[in-house]
Amino acid sequence: MSIQVRNLRKTFGDFVALNDVSLDVPGGELVSLLGPSGSGKTTLLRIIAGLEPADTGTIHFHGEDTTERPVRERQVGFVFQHYALFRHMSVFENVAFGLRVKPRNMRPPEKEIRETVMGLLHLVQLDVQAERRPSELSGGQRQRVALARALAVKPKVLLLDEPFGALDAKVRKELRRWLRRLHEEVHVTSVFVTHDQEEALEVSDRVVIMNEGKIEQSGTPEEVYDRPATPFVYGFLGDVNLFHGRLDRGQVSIGANQLEAPEWAEAKDQAAVAYVRTYDIELTPVPSGLSSIEATVQHVRAFGPMVRLELRRVEDGETIEAHVPRAIFEKHGVVKGQRVFVSPTSVRVFAQS
């Protein structure tokens, strides 16, 4: 069941949550909406679900116009950040709920309900806890119940609103992998909202990056990471250093240094920003060309496989963050206060309009 979103607009008073958003979600894909708070991703999800009406624009499920359809008729499964389990019902009854409230003529017999529910509980590995109350379960278990409950009515679309946001880091990682495996098995068109880029990149078939009510880029995780379309995307994914300078015929001048920007060969004296990822920085004790930036080491954080260096550029006092592999770091024997030269190995330049 594919989803087509066209020209959605939604305002809350003066605040524009969604500004002419259009999106295609192919059937069977797991798509994530990624962005900072206030970017509109949750609003978009809720409008797709029918929990919120859009001001203008349309939603189509597999070509059928569902813009005006009430939520209970959309056959979507919705998983909330804080689970929204029915506290007074057992795990079993929670999962069975959607089946029990079906109209008489569509309701499956009790035996079938039981089979479906237990099957789903087995899928989410909670069959033993079927008679427990939500209050007796951990956060991760509760979210699995919420997932099973949403799947019980065989939704055409599964929508998840920051499903792992309320869980601690380790549980989050486990459930992330688990969601991916579940999707491989069940293959429901799924859209989930997150502000955690690692989560989005790891789990989804496609990532949609949103900012201030607009879609910045939509593509596979590799695409958005390696070929970010806008400065926002570049800055949002991964840690990055910004250098302000002037762009002229394929070269960016940043103070005394010059960086290569061959894709801007035609540019004529424009203001520009050069984006350099923190691990795309090479450390040398002596300068090696115009791209070598002179800096002093302010802080060294040597834990884990990468060493984090906070450097201060000599020329203008700007901070540069570099993540270098441990081996390199130890080879150069860098200490605090030392003067070093850093050279970007990969640069992305965006001209400022």
Added chain:
Amino acid sequence: MATAVLPRSATTAPRAVVRATGESRTVRWILIAIALGFLSLVLLVPLLLVFVQALSKGLPAYWEAIKEPDALSAAKLTLLIAAIAVPANLIFGVAAAWCISKFAFRGKHLLITLIDLPFAVSPVISGMIFVLLFGAHGWFGPWLAEHDIKVIFAIPGMVLATTFVTAPFIARELIPLMQEQGTEEEEAAIVLGAGGWQTFFRVTLPNIKWGLLYGLILCNARAMGEFGAVSVVSGHIRGETNTLPLHVEILYNEYAFAASFAVASVLTLLALVTLALKTLVEWQQRRAMSDAAEVFTTPERIAA
């Protein structure tokens, strides 16, 4: 890269807006109509009736009824009783809340239940027990008669009965409030060298001021309006042992309806003022709490 999580309300509509999961417009308005209809019938109509009846003989008669000497002395007595009962219960309430919320000791739950007792006792029984204690045939009856002290069918008895009935009000307000606030601030004050009373007046009191005010308003309203308990212990002597509510009853039983409602209207106005003050204090309480929530990020205050 920042991963600040804003509260959901920043991105979702305020609750008042029609939600996708609400009732249809028609159902809503039908329910509102039934609810308001019920409330009008039960609350509003009797309220209006009081004032209409009070003025049914015209404004001059209204003033007459209120300025009448017996009415005035009833008013004075009502104020006197409240002036004694409320402060007494204030001291009791504060003392009880202090020891219950700042200290751990056995029997605390029992104490809390005992404080709630007057609420469970019918007003008439509340009066009756003092008759049993201080009446002519009561425990202290003979002794009082000997010393020519009148408690029952006199003002002291009425004060006692009113105090009994209104005893829990302030305590019940303060106990959960102070339990929630915990002991940290007081302990900090002590560590900084403050004395006991200083700590109470400078640290505790400002924190509980709204709850205290709320309890005072309720306690006062009940003290002035109490009827059943006071009726039992009063001598029903016009001009001497009648409070305003009792005076209302006397006038009514004498078929002086307009006058009765005139006095009743004074009490009703008092009730409306009480409601207004109560709402104001609640509003202030809520503001104070949300302000505090902004300043402190983890209000994890566990009761002692």
Added chain:
Amino acid sequence: MQRKSATVLPGFGLSLGITCTYLSLIVLLPLATVFTRTAQLSGSAFWNTVTDPRVLASYRVTFGASFLAALVNTVFGLLVAWVLVRYRFPGRRIVDAMVDLPFALPTAVAGIALTTLYASNGWIGQYLEPLGLKVSYTWVGITVALIFIGLPFVVRTVQPVLDDLEVEVEEAAASLGAGRWQTFSRVVFPTVAPALLTGFALAFARAIGEYGSVVFISGNMPMKTEIVPLLIITKLEQYDYAGATAVALVMLVASFALLLTINLLQWAARRRMAV
């Protein structure tokens, strides 16, 4: 070695002392008289007193009317609480504040107002009497007065629970295909039920002891519309102290049992709903 935190904060002795002394003198000692007085009665005398036909009739009137009033308040109180919490309409805040009127208004005022309202020539009574519904001086009038008294108890007990209901739970139910009524009956109501029960118990407990608002409208006919509190007063006026205390003891036991039940209900609800 158990050092109480009391040693850091001062005033334990003073505050506990004041509390216990005050409580004993003002509350416990007077209440004790009921028990000591009744103890003076022999078992059979006590039994005869409390099972006297007139006394039994008064129990019927008091408990019966209180139960009915509390029931009515439970239904309408839920409705009022729902409307106040869920909907916005002009004057909502004023209506919300007015719900507490029965708390603030002296019972005698309520009593005479309701009596006049439902009298044969009263604003409402004049329309009901021709229909055969006599309210004043009947148990119907008593019930009406008790409805007035008990309304805030149900509304104020249910309101916070409704307020706390997460929107998401209802959205979840809707997304799973539940209709509005299904969502209400299967999801919302079970959550509110404990508070509703507590509200009912509170309204009932208040009603059985009520005097001022009832004594005017009831007519106080023995065996028919005499409430227990009035019966106690009558006995006191006749210096039948033993009789009065016996009847009062039954009421006290009932009230305390209710208080206990209410506390248990609230405790159980807190446990069940803990997340």
